[in-house]
Amino acid sequence: MGTALFDGTEQLINGLMYGCFYALVGGGFTLLFGVLRRFNLAYGSTIMAGAYAGLIPVYLFKAPVLVLFVTTIVVSVLVGLLVEFCCFRFLRKGHELAPLMTTIGMLIVIDETIVHLTDAVGLKYPAPFGDESLALGPFLIRPDYLAILVVSIACFSAIFWLMHRTRFGRAMRAVAERPEAAQILGVSVRRVNVLTFVLTSAMAGIIGFFAAVSVGSARPEMAAWLTGKGLVVMVLGGLGSFPGAILGGLALGVLEFEAVWFLGSSYRDILAFSILFLILMVRPGGLLGSRPA
Amino acid sequence: MRRPFVFAAATLLAACLLWPGWVGAFQSEGTVRIGGMWPLSGPAAFFGKAAHGLASLAVDEINEAGGLVVEGKRVKLALHAQDEACNAEQGLAVVKRLATVDKVIFSLGPGCSSVAEPVFGTLQKKLGDASDSGLQLLFFTDIATKFGLAKLSPWVFRNTPDEPAMYDFVVKYLKEKHPDLKTVMVSYESDFAHSAATWNLAVKPALERHKHHQIVEVVDWRWLDNEFGAQVTRLRKANADVYFSLTHTPSTCPSMLELKRQRVKPKMVIGITSLAGTEVLQQCPDVAAGIIAPSNFAPITPRAKQVADKAWERYKADSNIHSVPAYENVHLMKGLIEKAAIKNTEDTLLADRRKLRDQLAKVGTFQGVVGKITMRPEDDPVKPRDVDKDMILVQIKAAKWDVFWAPEHLKRN
Amino acid sequence: MEYYIAIASIIGIHAMLGLSVYLVAISGQMSFGQQGFFALGAYLAGMSTALWGLHLLPALALGVVVAAVVGLLVGFPALRVRGLYLAIATFGFGEIVRLAFLNVRYTRRIGDRVVGPNASEGFRHVRYIYDRGITPLEYLGIILLALAVVVVLFFALERSKLGATLRAVEEDEVAASMVGINVTRAKVFGFTAAAGVAGLAGGLFVHYSSYIDHDMVALPLAIASVTYPIFGGLGSFVGPLLGAVVLVGLTESLRALHDAREIIYGALIILTMLFRPRGLVDEALVLRVKGWLRPRAVRRPAPAP
Structure with missing residues (x-):
């Protein structure tokens, strides 16, 4: 195999695995947007709050990683419910832009609370998957990325099952497509909204755990990064389209890895945004979006 | 229906907007x-927060000792x-x-260079013009290290690391003590x-000047990046003896972890000056172990230890390369304020600042926490109003910063 | 006093950014990329005075023109996309501009200084106003004058056919196109003008701060520029103005709270939006104020319920 081809393949593998992580983040945004038709800029902060909170039992009484993982999810869900209560519950339909502001306010509150409590220092995260890459054939594969691959596939399957095989999923889709009609048919829109927040916030906990594990620390800069990537993936795939988010995440992951390898990191974001711009020009509804919102 | 509420809110808002300028009368409080x-x-x-803590400690010490005579x-x-x-x-x-x-006679800070640039750039460029x-407004800066900032205005003085000199020393040291380490990646x-x-401006010129090392790979990333796989793979292929990791803590920790994952083991890792604080120890003490960083501060003398302990006890403030200068600056300025014969009234504030500035400009050598510090004169062609000071090489060992090398006169203490 | 002048200068500049977002928003779109035009205006105007020795006025004009032309070029393709897609596409544009300036090196030695955009080291020494002894108060006058010009144009626009056209496009694009409105032309016009206004804000800012770099036109500025019109309300151009006054004012006036400052700031935004979900100056308020301003005799009686 030629070197360029070999290197390209190595980056492709890494890009696909990392793309799964992007897909999870974009998926969280997409689920919320799909049901609420609003977007939640505090989602990245929810993720970060969970990641930091997971460390509390570890620092206090050296709890094992499983406790950390569970704490992360539980706290994310609680923060998610707080976001729902403060930023969405009391806003009636028709105020499309208000949640944008309330969630920006929430983002500031959460981020600054964490900065205030930790002096903006990143905190060490345990490495449950070891910190040496596995040599699979000629390639070096990161164990935490393998775990992300497995967990994200599990997550996506669970969500597809939930959306298409359960009562809650049907209610969710009904609310997403026709909230008024769903209401008439006896679906409680508020209940679906709250449950959607619980679901996406649990995802936020999983994302937060893996985001912190992949860099070895929980850091105050996580929120802005995750929000940025999540929005790009969601729009690239098509608003409200869950398969679109998966495709968008994988595409962004591969693109970034190949760009860094072949062009250098200076061109990574320029290239990513240029391609996003071009795709939206050609397909104004994203890769798998049905029509412009 | 909500009219009273709206009026209350509007009044509150108006009060809020008028608030910023409110501060106690100038002379009545009897302070500088x-x-x-x-x-x-x-x-x-x-x-x-660290610099704020160290500056507060210096102010406390001065006030507990009776303040100053004006x-x-x-x-x-x-x-x-x-x-x-x-x-x-x-x-x-x-x-x-x-x-x-606030009508201060001089100011410490700022921290971020993207703040220091516009703040210093809008100060007066020529005295008395x-x-x-x-x-x-007189600035005596502690954190903002970006090269050439003190040149922007004669009102700016800095007590910050001199990185070109520090890395010149590092390269010379490597050449002399470890001549076998030839290849370098960055x-x-x-x-x-x-x-x-x-x-x-610091490492590359030093490597070129000493003509000993061979640069085999240079990679870059963004300071808030989270993925370093591709760049570290390049470093792995380069497999050089010395690795200059010239990045700040947020990207140093994950990139060092990636080095470990890909089993890249350079024989020596040199970090950036700003690394020498507790931040990196809280974030990744394990993967960062062994990194050597040039610094101006380490608790190697009894005095340095005492300052570091007191700052932590009182303000939970970290004593590091950027925060200790704030402490030093306050103590130096206390003496200069007394010497400058300022009037300390509202009307003479501008004249007082000028007097203090002129004192600072001719201060020459003064005592820092660790060693002696020399302020360069205003007509210095390279870096006017910047300092030269002792440097120390520190290394992360067992989740602590340890002295790797220090000049003889400091070791004897 | 100087402190208030500084706050007012920043309010003036940011109000222009807010108006720029507002101008895109009244045709029903949301731009998250006005900081890109701000950067273009800042770099171009800064280069004009610092490198090419131009007078402040043509320098600002050049910044406006370049930003507007780029706005036109970006606007044509970009306005095919709508809503959140456009917000992210324009944010992508803003980031491309920012990252481009991160790599642009175009410097010249003037006296003992190196002047010009210097890649990641930023663009120093834009000291036009300070070197000429223009005091902060006088420069505030210039900022407010520029803002006044923009506001007068907005005032005229809101009363013109074009303003009605843009509002009609916001209400219902299909209906608007059916009554013969050239929707694309109206939207592209709005986008181009908005880019010009953002460019003007950038040009004024760089001369105020003497320095610009890629960090100053990143995500935080994008967020700030959309918060002004949304917080202030989209009912009238007064909204973004009020939004900038209140939000920039709050940032400074909450200083007494020290560490809790930003937390309270965020909480206040949430609370305000819960009570006024369409912003401080919403459509209902605009209608009510218009009612007060109108002479009573002309006021038509309300239709019977």
Whole structure:
């Protein structure tokens, strides 16, 4: 195999695995947007709050990683419910832009609370998957990325099952497509909204755990990064389209890895945004979006 | 229906908007006011809070020892600290606040170079030039390390690391003590002026000057990046003896972890100056173990230990390369304020600042916490109003910073 | 006093950014990329005075023109996309501009200084106003004058056919196109003008701060520029103005709270939006104020319920 081809393949593998992580983040945004038709800029902060909170039992009484993982999810869900209560519950339909502001306010509150409590220092995260890459054939594969691959596939399957095989999923889709009609048919829109927040916030906990594990620390800069990537993936795939988010995440992951390898990191974001711009020009509804919102 | 509420809210808002300029009367309190602007919120708050803590400690020490003598009277020092949030717009407003509302005689800080640039750039460029409408406020900076900042205005003095000299020493040291380590690989943050300048203006020239090392790979990333796989793979293929990791803590920790994952084991790792604080120890003490960083501070003398312990006890403030200068600056300025024969009244504030500035300009060599510090004169061609000071090489060992090398006269203490 | 002048200068500049977002928003779109035009205006105007020795006025004009032309070029393709897609596409544009300036090196030695955009080291020494002894108060006058010009144009626009056209496009694009409105032309016009206004804000800012770099036109500025019109309300151009006054004012006036400052700031935004979900100056308020301003005799009686 030629070197360029070999290197390209190595980056492709890494890009696909990392793309799964992007897909999870974009998926969280997409689920919320799909049901609420609003977007939640505090989602990245929810993720970060969970990641930091997971460390509390570890620092206090050296709890094992499983406790950390569970704490992360539980706290994310609680923060998610707080976001729902403060930023969405009391806003009636028709105020499309208000949640944008309330969630920006929430983002500031959460981020600054964490900065205030930790002096903006990143905190060490345990490495449950070891910190040496596995040599699979000629390639070096990161164990935490393998775990992300497995967990994200599990997550996506669970969500597809939930959306298409359960009562809650049907209610969710009904609310997403026709909230008024769903209401008439006896679906409680508020209940679906709250449950959607619980679901996406649990995802936020999983994302937060893996985001912190992949860099070895929980850091105050996580929120802005995750929000940025999540929005790009969601729009690239098509608003409200869950398969679109998966495709968008994988595409962004591969693109970034190949760009860094072949062009250098200076061109990574320029290239990513240029391609996003071009795709939206050609397909104004994203890769798998049905029509412009 | 909500009219009373609306009126209450409007009144509250109006009161809020009128609030910013409110501050106690100038003479009645019997203090000399000094200022400080640092990032006290946002992701850069670590450095700002540490410097704020060390400056507060110095002010406490001076006041506990009876304050200072101005116009024959004993007065206390008062520190007015403001948050610049690493944001240029806030910095531009805060500097005016310190100058005209808090009415400080000089200011410490700022922290972020993207705040320091506009703040210093809008100060007066030539002393006493009536045609220049720039602000006249004296700065004695502790954190902002970006090269050439003190050149922007004669009102700016800095007690910050001299990185070209430090890395020149590092390269010379490596050449002499480890002549067998020949190949070098480098990483830096292309969007972080300080990191990029450390590579372009300090390390690269030093490597070229000493003509010993061979640069085999240079990679870069963004300072808030989270993925370093591709760049580290390049470093792995280069497999050089010495690795210059010229990045700040947020990207140093994950990139060092990636080095470990890909089993890249350079024989020696040299870090950026800003690394020498507790931040990296809290974030990744294990993977960063062994990194050597040039610093101006380490608790190697009894005095340095005492300052570091007291700052931690009282203010939970980290004593590091950027925060200890704040402590040193306050102590130096106390003496200079007494010497400058200032009047300390509202009307003479501008003249007082000028007097203090002139004292600082001719201060020459003064005592720092660790060693002696020399302020370069104003007509210095390379870096006027910047300092030369002792440097130390520190290394992370067992989750602590350990002295790797120190000049003889410091070791004897 | 100087402190208030500084706050007012920043309010003036940011109000222009807010108006720029507002101008895109009244045709029903949301731009998250006005900081890109701000950067273009800042770099171009800064280069004009610092490198090419131009007078402030043509320098600002050049910044406006370049930003507007780029706005036109970007606007044509970009306005095919709508809503959140456009918000992210324009944010992508803003980031491309920012990252481009991160790599642009165009410097010249003037006296003992190196002047010009210097890649990641930023663009120093834009000291036009300070070198000429223009005091902060006088420069505030210039900022407010520029803002006044923009506001007068907005005032005229809101009363013109074009303003009605843009509002009609916001209400219902299909209906608007059916009554013969050239929707694309109206939207592209709005986008181009908005880019010009953002460019003007950038040009004024760089001369105020003497320095610009890529960090200053990143995500935080994008967020700030959309918060002004949304917080202030989209009912009238007064909304973004009020939004900038209140939000920039709050940032400074909450300083007494020290560490809790930003937390309270965020909480106040949430609370305000819960009570006024369409912003401080919403459509209902605009109608009510118009009612007060109108002479009573002309006021038509309300239709019977």
